[in-house]
Amino acid sequence: MPPHLESVFPKNDDSHATGGARIEVTPSRNQLTTSTTIATTTLPPRRCQGLDVSICSILHHNVTSYPNLLGHVDNAAVEKDIIAIREVIDAECHPLAHEFLCELLQPDCRRAQVMSPSGVFEDELLKPCRDFCEEVLSTCGRRLPPHLRLAIDCASFPSLVNGDECTAKPGCARELRVKGWPERVCDGVVDCADISDEDKCSGCSSESFRCGSSATCVPQERRCDGLEDCANGADERGCLSLTPTPTDPDALKNQQWIKYNREGLLRYTEGGMPSRVCVDNINKTLTTQEAHQLIHNMAEVTCDLLSYGGVELVEVVTEDVFDHVPGLGYVQITDVYSTNITFEPVNCTRRTVVYMSCSELACGVRPLFVPPRNPVISNSVVRTAQSGDWPWSAALLKDGVHACDATLIHPSWLLTTSLCFQGQGRALWMARLGAVRISSQAPWVQERLIVGMVKSPVEGSQIVLIKLADSEVELSDYVRPACLGSHTSVGQLLKRECRALGWGARRDPLVELTLRVATSATACKHLHGNKDNTICAQQITPTDRCLLEEQSGGGLLCEWAGRWELVGVATLPTGCAQGSRARLYDDITPTTVRWIKKTIAAFARGA
Numbered sequence: 001m002p003p004h005l006e007s008v009f010p011k012n013d014d015s016h017a018t019g020g021a022r023i024e025v026t027p028s029r030n031q032l033t034t035s036t037t038i039a040t041t042t043l044p045p046r047r048c049q050g051l052d053v054s055i056c057s058i059l060h061h062n063v064t065s066y067p068n069l070l071g072h073v074d075n076a077a078v079e080k081d082i083i084a085i086r087e088v089i090d091a092e093c094h095p096l097a098h099e100f101l102c103e104l105l106q107p108d109c110r111r112a113q114v115m116s117p118s119g120v121f122e123d124e125l126l127k128p129c130r131d132f133c134e135e136v137l138s139t140c141g142r143r144l145p146p147h148l149r150l151a152i153d154c155a156s157f158p159s160l161v162n163g164d165e166c167t168a169k170p171g172c173a174r175e176l177r178v179k180g181w182p183e184r185v186c187d188g189v190v191d192c193a194d195i196s197d198e199d200k201c202s203g204c205s206s207e208s209f210r211c212g213s214s215a216t217c218v219p220q221e222r223r224c225d226g227l228e229d230c231a232n233g234a235d236e237r238g239c240l241s242l243t244p245t246p247t248d249p250d251a252l253k254n255q256q257w258i259k260y261n262r263e264g265l266l267r268y269t270e271g272g273m274p275s276r277v278c279v280d281n282i283n284k285t286l287t288t289q290e291a292h293q294l295i296h297n298m299a300e301v302t303c304d305l306l307s308y309g310g311v312e313l314v315e316v317v318t319e320d321v322f323d324h325v326p327g328l329g330y331v332q333i334t335d336v337y338s339t340n341i342t343f344e345p346v347n348c349t350r351r352t353v354v355y356m357s358c359s360e361l362a363c364g365v366r367p368l369f370v371p372p373r374n375p376v377i378s379n380s381v382v383r384t385a386q387s388g389d390w391p392w393s394a395a396l397l398k399d400g401v402h403a404c405d406a407t408l409i410h411p412s413w414l415l416t417t418s419l420c421f422q423g424q425g426r427a428l429w430m431a432r433l434g435a436v437r438i439s440s441q442a443p444w445v446q447e448r449l450i451v452g453m454v455k456s457p458v459e460g461s462q463i464v465l466i467k468l469a470d471s472e473v474e475l476s477d478y479v480r481p482a483c484l485g486s487h488t489s490v491g492q493l494l495k496r497e498c499r500a501l502g503w504g505a506r507r508d509p510l511v512e513l514t515l516r517v518a519t520s521a522t523a524c525k526h527l528h529g530n531k532d533n534t535i536c537a538q539q540i541t542p543t544d545r546c547l548l549e550e551q552s553g554g555g556l557l558c559e560w561a562g563r564w565e566l567v568g569v570a571t572l573p574t575g576c577a578q579g580s581r582a583r584l585y586d587d588i589t590p591t592t593v594r595w596i597k598k599t600i601a602a603f604a605r606g607a
Contacts (some may be wrong), residue, residue: 263357
């Protein structure tokens with residue numbers, strides 16, 4: 001074995017791992033131990049084949065492969081367990097038990113796109129999603145024979161909310177009806193990972209482009225044509241974008257929402273077809289200085305379209321340096337002398353492309369937000385937030401139950417209050433971002449484990465920074481950070497437009513409420529916890545019924561110079577009540593802002 005692969009494939013005496021049988025010869029007391037390895041034939045690469053288990057004809061795919069996800073090596077092995085599996089299905093322990101067990105018996109098979117380390121193309125199995133597995137086994141696990149139950153490890157299955165590819169629960173729209181939520185189908189809010197609850201409600205076909213999460217769709221050929229057909233302009237966003245290297249397979253998919261990459265190869269998308277931008281003709285036609293200026297202009301436009309601060313790096317590279325991407329073509333600028341940049345397909349014989357990176361993403365921006373025609377409160381009804389309206393809003397779940405809220409201020413950090421964790425025993429805390437319903441499984445919703453907390457050193461402040469596990473959150477139109485407050489005194493907030501976010505009592509939607517910052521001596525004088533470092537805010541328009549409940553840790557957000565700033569953090573939860581209830585927030589002072597930036601920078605340096 002080549003030395004560089006030994007760390008990836010360590011030597012192991014296990015016959016199952018090596019593909020050979022190891023026979024130990026027991027010596028006499030004066031003999032040394034010797035061993036003999038009997039070579040066996042290496043298993044052939046995995047290949048997709050047709051389905052061959054009759055009870056799994058319900059599946060939407062038609063190819064699978066052995067060994068399957070239960071360890072069966074062929075159809076004969078499956079038949080030995082088929083009676084036990086039928087008994088679980090017939091018991092109706094879960095509405096999706098049949099589909100789930102068939103996804104284990106006959107998992108979807110994907111044709112190989114990348115060569116394996118051994119130099120062959122090997123097909124791959126697509127596993128069910130983790131939540132699909134956990135949900136079915138929670139009610140059906142005890143009915144499975146022990147050897148089958150032990151073969152299923154839900155924790156090892158991929159998760160949609162982490163951006164992994166997996167087989168989602170089928171018939172999500174049907175499942176919503178089974179759970180008693182038929183009103184959530186075709187209500188304009190995406191609840192399903194496959195968008196099936198909203199996909200056929202307004203005539204949107206699978207080939208069309210959806211305007212964010214709204215019910216409006218446009219044909220793919222009208223995407224990136226220079227005319228905004230979507231009210232939020234989503235069809236003209238992401239036309240120029242960046243493909244990370246090595247290239248993620250998702251780069252080839254027709255994305256229904258914009259994902260941000262800070263660096264990578266310059267990519268142009270038209271009609272749902274992504275292509276690399278070739279600059280062969282630029283170098284041949286223009287002088288070196290002119291070519292450099294044109295390429296830099298394209299980079300600036302790209303960073304601006306993705307709402308990054310500016311260009312950090314731009315260079316022309318040979319595409320062979322990076323992984324080859326099957327099926328991803330090239331385009332070049334049609335007329336390098338024109339003031340309007342347009343593209344045309346090209347072969348790109350020299351394969352010169354643009355590699356670039358942008359500076360930090362702009363905070364406090366809501367790319368998908370469309371101003372409502374009606375006031376925020378009309379006839380005592382609070383405006384329900386649409387997906388993408390408040391992309392920095394996060395729900396904190398304690399052992400799977402919504403307990404507090406927080407605000408995203410950095411791809412790895414949230415701001416909330418220490419009161420969420422006081423007096424709490426050990427628990428699993430997760431942050432859920434991108435959702436306007438706690439239960440939503442929309443494809444842009446993300447979950448991250450909370451692994452640490454840093455408390456503010458400001459005396460009397462309850463504010464805490466909480467650190468997310470592993471990689472940074474995937475930034476998109478639905479998940480991006482808010483700005484930190486720039487005010488130096490509460491008096492500067494008195495005339496600003498401010499909002500609070502809460503959760504409605506009915507169908508748990510995220511709702512927004514318009515607030516006005518007031519002086520502590522008036523509206524909040526009677527409230528418990530009113531201190532010198534708190535902000536008092538009052539609902540502008542009284543309501544005649546309960547509309548929302550605000551959790552601890554939620555943010556007070558005020559607009560300034562076109563950006564939304566986080567100026568305060570809710571201390572105690574505000575329950576549902578009619579009228580115009582005042583609210584208290586921990587003030588994010590200049591001292592607090594300096595502490596936040598210093599702490600994040602220290603962790604980035606590994607200090």
